[in-house]
Amino acid sequence: MITGGEGQLGVALAAGAPGTVEALGRQDLDVGDPQAVARAVERVRPALVVHAGAYTDVDGCEDDRQRAWRVNAEGTANLARVCAAIGARLIYVSTDYVFAGDASRPYEPGDPLQPTSAYGASKLGGELAVRTLLPRDHTIVRTSWVFAARGRNFVRTILRLAAERPELRVVDDQRGRPTCADDLAAWIWALADRGAVGTVHACNAGECTWYGFAREIVAQAGLAARVLPVSTAEFPRPARRPAYSVLSTDAFTAATGIEPRPWKDALAEVLRDLDATGGGRQA
Numbered sequence: 001m002i003t004g005g006e007g008q009l010g011v012a013l014a015a016g017a018p019g020t021v022e023a024l025g026r027q028d029l030d031v032g033d034p035q036a037v038a039r040a041v042e043r044v045r046p047a048l049v050v051h052a053g054a055y056t057d058v059d060g061c062e063d064d065r066q067r068a069w070r071v072n073a074e075g076t077a078n079l080a081r082v083c084a085a086i087g088a089r090l091i092y093v094s095t096d097y098v099f100a101g102d103a104s105r106p107y108e109p110g111d112p113l114q115p116t117s118a119y120g121a122s123k124l125g126g127e128l129a130v131r132t133l134l135p136r137d138h139t140i141v142r143t144s145w146v147f148a149a150r151g152r153n154f155v156r157t158i159l160r161l162a163a164e165r166p167e168l169r170v171v172d173d174q175r176g177r178p179t180c181a182d183d184l185a186a187w188i189w190a191l192a193d194r195g196a197v198g199t200v201h202a203c204n205a206g207e208c209t210w211y212g213f214a215r216e217i218v219a220q221a222g223l224a225a226r227v228l229p230v231s232t233a234e235f236p237r238p239a240r241r242p243a244y245s246v247l248s249t250d251a252f253t254a255a256t257g258i259e260p261r262p263w264k265d266a267l268a269e270v271l272r273d274l275d276a277t278g279g280g281r282q283a
């Protein structure tokens, strides 16, 4: 069973599933409703739940902390509780935003957690619930900067803005790892296949700032817009984001034998998909 079945990752998980899956979108299952979660799990009787549903609007979470906590922390606890009751495994997708962002080397899964935003705190609440309620039957997969040929994401936003404006200003002092939703889905199924337990980080290889990411998108798409670097201070947002949230994928590679491909290669494939679907570039 997949939650968040209509999100970027949920769609990729359903498309790449190795067996029979039931992908439930928010309209089918609001994970914040404990009775609805119990009913859905009773009906589907999954051996495994991949929990990709979340309130992912990072600034929105800052403005509506109650909703962030209800969906991301309590929603995950609701699923973990029911999984424990029926003996199902749970794979929970978490975020680089559980870290403070002041490290000088890639974060390992066991590094101290100190979210700087309501979104990060609520996702960490979900992690703690999973570890407490399902101490053995869980995998927590932290990822970062997810993009796909569909849905709301940075790649599609930059393509739209670069088509509309001669210049784009993008922050150059937040560093992380862009991650392709299709790759992430395949890695999650590989973790499921191996029955991996505990926490891993799964992202594409390489790292950049949002400015570097935007420049690469514009260059690969052959657009004329100029991309200019700005600081976070020049571009204030409600949520504080980590300055450095590069995640080490060593534990993931040790568990699966998979070496993630560079994010630039994955980006090229997503841009090809957007071209093939015609007109789908605009978000």
Ligand SMILES: NC(=O)c1ccc[n+]([C@@H]2O[C@H](COP(=O)([O-])OP(=O)(O)OC[C@H]3O[C@@H](n4cnc5c(N)ncnc54)[C@H](OP(=O)(O)O)[C@@H]3O)[C@@H](O)[C@H]2O)c1
Pocket (backbone or CB within 6 Å): 003, 004, 005, 006, 007, 008, 009, 010, 025, 026, 029, 030, 031, 032, 051, 052, 053, 054, 055, 056, 071, 075, 093, 094, 095, 096, 123, 143, 144, 145, 146, 147, 151, 152
């Ligand atoms: N996107 C990123 O850059 C990023 C980075 C790190 C980690 N992650 C994590 O990766 C996972 C997948 O994210 P994504 O990139 O696929 O995001 P996404 O495209 O926003 O998908 C999330 C899905 O969850 C749904 N959802 C929202 N509230 C829900 C609720 N109460 N019950 C059930 N579903 C609900 C959303 O539906 P609506 O659209 O209708 O609200 C959306 O379809 C999430 O756990 C996220 O926290 C994402």
